[in-house]
Amino acid sequence: MNQIDVTSNAKINLTLDVLKKREDGYHELKMIMQTVSLYDIINLRKTDSGIFLKTNLKYLPTDSRNIAYAAAQLFFTAAEISGGVDINIKKTIPVAAGLAGGSSNAAAVLTGLNTLYGKIFSEKELCLLGEKLGSDVPFCIAGGCALSTGRGEILTPLPDMPTTTFLIAKPPVRVSTAAVYGSLRADKLTDGMISAIQKHDQSGVAVRLFNVLETVTAKEHPIIKKIKQDMIELGALGSVMSGSGPTVIGLFKDKKLANDAKNVMLKRRFDTFVVHTLKRKTEI
Numbered sequence: 001m002n003q004i005d006v007t008s009n010a011k012i013n014l015t016l017d018v019l020k021k022r023e024d025g026y027h028e029l030k031m032i033m034q035t036v037s038l039y040d041i042i043n044l045r046k047t048d049s050g051i052f053l054k055t056n057l058k059y060l061p062t063d064s065r066n067i068a069y070a071a072a073q074l075f076f077t078a079a080e081i082s083g084g085v086d087i088n089i090k091k092t093i094p095v096a097a098g099l100a101g102g103s104s105n106a107a108a109v110l111t112g113l114n115t116l117y118g119k120i121f122s123e124k125e126l127c128l129l130g131e132k133l134g135s136d137v138p139f140c141i142a143g144g145c146a147l148s149t150g151r152g153e154i155l156t157p158l159p160d161m162p163t164t165t166f167l168i169a170k171p172p173v174r175v176s177t178a179a180v181y182g183s184l185r186a187d188k189l190t191d192g193m194i195s196a197i198q199k200h201d202q203s204g205v206a207v208r209l210f211n212v213l214e215t216v217t218a219k220e221h222p223i224i225k226k227i228k229q230d231m232i233e234l235g236a237l238g239s240v241m242s243g244s245g246p247t248v249i250g251l252f253k254d255k256k257l258a259n260d261a262k263n264v265m266l267k268r269r270f271d272t273f274v275v276h277t278l279k280r281k282t283e284i
């Protein structure tokens with residue numbers, strides 16, 4: 001076999017939870033990923049030496065900055081064979097869109113080269129190579145539906161869903177994965193809160209108050225955002241929606257300030273209570 005066409009499918013996230021920021025700078029994730037029927041086509045043609053890459057999108061790099069090129073480099077190095085490949089990618093998956101377009105291309109180049117060069121690596125070995133290229137590459141090699149943990153590379157297969165239709169709509173903006181993770185306030189994650197609690201650091205707890213459901217409820221009920229702002233203006237060190245809302249809580253260091261704030265809230269006819277935390281009653 002001298003050449004091969006491989007399909008390189010996009011993925012969607014059914015869920016994505018960020019658990020904590022890790023020592024190595026990556027984020028610990030827990031997410032469910034699903035391969036979908038949107039795909040790029042990659043033609044791989046065996047050559048004697050060198051890697052040449054072209055795509056139908058002129059703005060994409062064609063050297064090792066392109067993850068598909070890097071995948072070919074890695075393949076030849078790891079396989080310790082002399083050989084080359086011409087890679088021709090017909091892109092349909094939107095770029096920088098959260099659909100794993102690049103990771104999927106890298107996965108397709110690894111599996112395609114492995115087929116062209118005589119199954120040098122097992123799928124497991126390909127996944128280990130893929131991991132070096134990007135966190136989502138092992139999933140793209142395996143495909144289907146999977147729970148993905150670690151930085152995204154630890155996969156637990158989930159049963160195939162009945163064929164399900166999704167609409168994918170990508171607005172004309174590009175998003176850099178590294179920039180998004182970079183701006184994520186990791187100190188707002190649960191691990192940071194645990195250490196603030198262990199250190200009896202009240203202000204630390206206050207600034208880490210965080211509820212992912214707030215993004216949903218507060219969008220529908222802007223009053224939630226307003227109450228949070230008011231609580232801060234009235235002296236709360238931190239404020240957050242409780243549970244699925246609409247109740248908002250504020251952490252006050254001073255009981256007097258809390259009572260003053262309560263009187264302001266009562267005037268607005270909110271159900272308002274000043275409370276304090278209680279100790280555990282039984283062993284758990």
Ligand code: C5P
Pocket residue numbers: 025026027028029133134135136150151152177178179181182
């Ligand atoms: O692994 P990948 O190269 O796809 O990740 C791109 C960038 O996204 C990383 O350099 C890192 O900044 C961020 N990232 C992260 N935690 C993850 C995956 C990616 O912080 N689990």
